[in-house]
Amino acid sequence: MFSEDETYRFLTFENSNGDQLPFAVKNNCDGATLSTGVYSIATMFVVAIGMVLTSIYLKAIEVVFDEDEQTAQDYSIVVNNPPADATDATEWKQYFRKKFGVVATVCTIVTDNDDLLKNLVLRREVLQQIKSKIGPSEPLDIDNLARLASEIVGKRNCVHTMFAKVFKGVPELVAYMQVLDLKINDLAAQHRNVTTVFITFETEAAQRKVLSIMKTSEQYDARYCFREDFLDVEEPAEPSSIRWQDLNESGSKVIVRFIIPTFLTLGMIVAAAFLVREVRDYGPSYAAVTISLLNIFFPVIAKKLTNLEIHRNQGARQTSLYVKICFFRWVNTAVVTTIITVSIFC
Numbered sequence: 001m002f003s004e005d006e007t008y009r010f011l012t013f014e015n016s017n018g019d020q021l022p023f024a025v026k027n028n029c030d031g032a033t034l035s036t037g038v039y040s041i042a043t044m045f046v047v048a049i050g051m052v053l054t055s056i057y058l059k060a061i062e063v064v065f066d067e068d069e070q071t072a073q074d075y076s077i078v079v080n081n082p083p084a085d086a087t088d089a090t091e092w093k094q095y096f097r098k099k100f101g102v103v104a105t106v107c108t109i110v111t112d113n114d115d116l117l118k119n120l121v122l123r124r125e126v127l128q129q130i131k132s133k134i135g136p137s138e139p140l141d142i143d144n145l146a147r148l149a150s151e152i153v154g155k156r157n158c159v160h161t162m163f164a165k166v167f168k169g170v171p172e173l174v175a176y177m178q179v180l181d182l183k184i185n186d187l188a189a190q191h192r193n194v195t196t197v198f199i200t201f202e203t204e205a206a207q208r209k210v211l212s213i214m215k216t217s218e219q220y221d222a223r224y225c226f227r228e229d230f231l232d233v234e235e236p237a238e239p240s241s242i243r244w245q246d247l248n249e250s251g252s253k254v255i256v257r258f259i260i261p262t263f264l265t266l267g268m269i270v271a272a273a274f275l276v277r278e279v280r281d282y283g284p285s286y287a288a289v290t291i292s293l294l295n296i297f298f299p300v301i302a303k304k305l306t307n308l309e310i311h312r313n314q315g316a317r318q319t320s321l322y323v324k325i326c327f328f329r330w331v332n333t334a335v336v337t338t339i340i341t342v343s344i345f346c
Contacts, residue, residue, distance in 0.1 A: 071238060075105075075207050076200040077214075078236035083227060084193040087111070092197060095226055100213065102206035104199050111192035112248045119187065121245070123180045130173045142178070149174040195248045198236060211235065237313035246310045254310045258320075261305035265324050268301070272328070273336045280340050291337070295329050302328070 086092070089107035096104045127140060134148060149171035156164070164172060201207045213224065214233045224230070236242070272294050280287040302324040311317040 073238050074204050077233045079197040080232040082194045082197045086194050103202040105202050106200035108198040110196040112195050113192050114248050116187040119184050126177045145174045241314035249310045257310045261308050298328050299325050
């Protein structure tokens with residue numbers, strides 16, 4: 001035990017039985033002084049200024065890197081609030097040529113057809129299943145598939161018929177595809193409102209010119225109105241990362257589908273904290289193993305939860321998944337361990 005006049009002394013704490021036990025060793029230096037505080041504040045200012053300058057530098061370098069690698073994103077804009085009946089691509093091209101003096105090469109008009117897209121994707125999946133069963137040499141037109149299905153049904157016995165009720169064969173898949181064809185034709189005939197418009201210009205300078213005008217106060221100038229509306233434009237995500245099936249979902253549905261997985265994640269974090277707390281009573285090693293196992297298995301659950309959400313592009317989806325995993329592991333590894341440790345010594 002160190003005495004009071006020595007360089008170090010023991011700090012003690014009192015346990016539940018009233019015993020004084022050693023906790024840590026503390027030196028007998030001056031502690032917090034004015035000069036120490038000034039140095040700390042100065043260091044914080046230096047770090048903050050360094051972070052600001054680094055951020056400015058990285059943004060400048062990002063522009064340089066972006067110019068070195070040309071993609072469709074660098075030439076395009078997305079209009080988030082087009083008129084519901086603006087389905088004519090020629091009208092959009094003329095608008096940008098007359099208002100901004102730029103040439104729009106490609107105009108992609110997105111309508112509220114998510115249900116149609118989902119059924120088309122499902123039909124393609126069914127067709128691939130049929131192709132894997134009949135081989136690549138067989139024609140995939142509906143007449144030939146119907147003929148093959150009829151021949152297979154004629155050769156089936158009772159066992160094959162019962163087996164086909166559990167595991168779909170070619171006749172069942174063909175019948176399902178015919179149902180999808182009728183549904184797709186009905187959906188394709190329905191009127192659809194325009195929800196989003198992607199414009200790809202001839203040059204990158206044209207894209208930057210439109211964005212610089214439309215994202216400043218000049219956008220409120222009547223000269224830049226489309227019909228009589230002001231357009232909300234921005235640079236889009238990469239075409240390969242756009243989630244077309246989620247592009248037209250309503251804002252309320254997006255919020256609901258985001259809140260539910262978020263609350264489920266928070267609930268699992270709380271449940272994991274209580275589990276680690278209970279296991280800690282059997283020994284620190286058991287708690288460490290539990291924390292490691294939770295950190296390993298939670299990403300699988302996080303992927304399932306993220307799939308319930310609606311995101312307009314793949315980047316936003318990956319960000320949501322990353323935040324869930326990082327937040328869970330941080331709380332599970334650092335926060336919970338700290339709380340348990342503090343509660344033990346209190």
